[in-house]
Amino acid sequence: MDFKIMPKSALPDWVKKLTILYRVVAPVPKHGQIVFDEITDPSTLTMLYPQSVLPPKKYLFPQHEVMLNYKLDGSWFEANIESEPTVVLGIHTCDLHAVKLFDRIFSQGYADQHYQARRDDIFLVSIECLTPCTDESFCRSMGTLSATSVFDLHLIDLGEDYAIEIGSDRGESLLNGFKNVFNATSTDEERVNDRLKDKWAEFPYRLDFDVTELSGLLAENFSSEYWDELGEICLACGQCTQVCPTCYCFDITDERSLTGEIGQRTRTWDSCQIDMFAEVAGGHNFRKSRAARQRHRFMRKGKYQMDAYGLVGCVGCGRCAEACLVGITPVKTFNAIHKRQLEKEEA
Amino acid sequence: METPVAVKPKIAFFDFTSCEGCQLTVVDSLADHIELLSVVEIVQFREAMSERGEDYQIAFIEGSCTRPSDEPRLKAIREQADIVVALGACAHLGGINSIRNRQPLQDVRAYVYGEEAELFETYPARPISAVIDVDVSIPGCPINPREFVQTVKMLLQGRQPEPPDYPLCIECKSLENVCVYLRGKTCLGPITRAGCDAICPAYGDGCEGCRGIISNPNYEAMKAVLDWHGLDMAEVEAKTTMFLTYQTMNMDEKKENGHGH
Ligand code: SF4
Ligand code: SF4
Ligand code: SF4
Numbered sequence A: 001m002d003f004k005i006m007p008k009s010a011l012p013d014w015v016k017k018l019t020i021l022y023r024v025v026a027p028v029p030k031h032g033q034i035v036f037d038e039i040t041d042p043s044t045l046t047m048l049y050p051q052s053v054l055p056p057k058k059y060l061f062p063q064h065e066v067m068l069n070y071k072l073d074g075s076w077f078e079a080n081i082e083s084e085p086t087v088v089l090g091i092h093t094c095d096l097h098a099v100k101l102f103d104r105i106f107s108q109g110y111a112d113q114h115y116q117a118r119r120d121d122i123f124l125v126s127i128e129c130l131t132p133c134t135d136e137s138f139c140r141s142m143g144t145l146s147a148t149s150v151f152d153l154h155l156i157d158l159g160e161d162y163a164i165e166i167g168s169d170r171g172e173s174l175l176n177g178f179k180n181v182f183n184a185t186s187t188d189e190e191r192v193n194d195r196l197k198d199k200w201a202e203f204p205y206r207l208d209f210d211v212t213e214l215s216g217l218l219a220e221n222f223s224s225e226y227w228d229e230l231g232e233i234c235l236a237c238g239q240c241t242q243v244c245p246t247c248y249c250f251d252i253t254d255e256r257s258l259t260g261e262i263g264q265r266t267r268t269w270d271s272c273q274i275d276m277f278a279e280v281a282g283g284h285n286f287r288k289s290r291a292a293r294q295r296h297r298f299m300r301k302g303k304y305q306m307d308a309y310g311l312v313g314c315v316g317c318g319r320c321a322e323a324c325l326v327g328i329t330p331v332k333t334f335n336a337i338h339k340r341q342l343e344k345e346e347a
Numbered sequence B: 001m002e003t004p005v006a007v008k009p010k011i012a013f014f015d016f017t018s019c020e021g022c023q024l025t026v027v028d029s030l031a032d033h034i035e036l037l038s039v040v041e042i043v044q045f046r047e048a049m050s051e052r053g054e055d056y057q058i059a060f061i062e063g064s065c066t067r068p069s070d071e072p073r074l075k076a077i078r079e080q081a082d083i084v085v086a087l088g089a090c091a092h093l094g095g096i097n098s099i100r101n102r103q104p105l106q107d108v109r110a111y112v113y114g115e116e117a118e119l120f121e122t123y124p125a126r127p128i129s130a131v132i133d134v135d136v137s138i139p140g141c142p143i144n145p146r147e148f149v150q151t152v153k154m155l156l157q158g159r160q161p162e163p164p165d166y167p168l169c170i171e172c173k174s175l176e177n178v179c180v181y182l183r184g185k186t187c188l189g190p191i192t193r194a195g196c197d198a199i200c201p202a203y204g205d206g207c208e209g210c211r212g213i214i215s216n217p218n219y220e221a222m223k224a225v226l227d228w229h230g231l232d233m234a235e236v237e238a239k240t241t242m243f244l245t246y247q248t249m250n251m252d253e254k255k256e257n258g259h260g261h
């Protein structure tokens, strides 16, 4: 492992320096919650935080985005690509795994140039979680509790210092010229290893089975009555998908200027939980029932993404569980399906 | 491609039972978007001018239908206009005026007009769509200026404006507001039509549903959530009565008749 040591007391200076060169976004408290926001003053930043309301994916795939400007007669059109060099500071490892999934989704087949431009401009500076961020998180069960290759720098809290693992040359360049970073000694390596070893006991497994069984389990339970039970209580409010770091559905709308010559195309986050989502031309809705929509959501998280991209579609961040007003959560759902499967097998 | 509007369409504004707040928002919106005034001709607008023309193509109607004499007036407007737009919660939903629908009418009249109650004709308040066909609704109490301008633009371009038909929570979460349920309050966001930028939750208050209910709400689950958050039956009724009496009374009735789900 290639890493450096930075005294914690030097962090504000380093961040201050980064803000001169880049837009720096980081977790900051807002009305008693944590949100990712641009920081100019390092004192507002907090590196030990419960889950942010929205994941930092909003910097890769924003809530609203103008994609295209054009003339309606077809004589002119131009893609609108908005991006600026941005350091995402303090991203949790679960959210890193979600970025890894996004990298595959947005590059396979049709490569999304809006995503790519932002992705190329982003530096991911992640932080190792040493205790569960909330009661609802279940990263350990989903295999997302340690960093995955996509980070540029990865911070590990050693008490007085941060160990900084270098993930890329771009990441290393963020430390260039900063005098308060040191090469790690063999004692530092031991401290890091101890930290990483000791933390696992803090994180309970919350799934009753191994995540590798999830895809098969869901496949076998496509027709489970459990989905109808979820459909009864689900409000179809869409909060769960809005907050999810691995949701990427969007809707496209076109606006025209008053006299109709100029058009603008915008994409906005969409949700498979809302009634209109699966309505197609002619008014047919192929996922009219809430039960079918809940099933679709959990199939995507536990099976479809795995089939298509080789990565599990839920990173265990627990945001949807925190948001849901009727207590529908991935842990409860997956465990309930598992329990019924066992009962079926026994019968 | 459609050609830009050649002849200026004539538009007219009408008010029924309402506070005129939506018309004031119209005045403000037009002041901020004077380009609209160069492509339409306003022939009636009591709130802003004294002339009256009867040859309008687009009618904007503010206010709910609250008495028998409203009906012929509404029908006459429908007869003349090619496009009828319900402007704001009163016209769109019945709105605040329909709170009284839950009480006996004599009591309401006596309360408002005292001894002269019998002189005033009135009946349960309804959205104008209960009396005439409505082509477009601009929801809200008051309407959202951006949505008004957008609607006018689309009508002039010959497109059908469609207010969002998804719940407010979508908008609220994308703005990272604190869910008011976490503040110990309650909110109708999960069943209310988005489009107001979740303005009430953004300021820490629960949504009262002024933009109306989405097409396919889980109303029973919504009531259950209100119940879990400590609202008794009367309070749940009060919560869904501010703007939504006409809709929720219909939903409750349907359920009693065994149609609802
Ligand atoms: S947050 Fe809960 S109630 Fe809302 S759509 Fe998701 S599962 Fe349904
Ligand atoms: S499904 Fe829920 S727990 Fe899983 S990644 Fe999405 S928000 Fe997080
Ligand atoms: S879910 Fe796990 S990995 Fe993600 S922030 Fe919470 S503790 Fe960290």
Ligand code: SF4
Residues within 6 Å of the ligand: A239, B168, B169, B170, B172, B173, B177, B178, B179, B180, B181, B187, B188, B189, B190, B198, B201, B206, B207
């Ligand atoms: S405050 Fe209301 S609209 Fe916002 S998320 Fe909560 S329930 Fe939904």
Ligand code: SF4
Residues within 6 Å of the ligand: B140, B141, B168, B192, B193, B196, B198, B199, B200, B201, B206, B207, B208, B209, B210, B211, B212
């Ligand atoms: S939050 Fe609800 S009550 Fe407030 S303006 Fe929006 S729809 Fe109306």
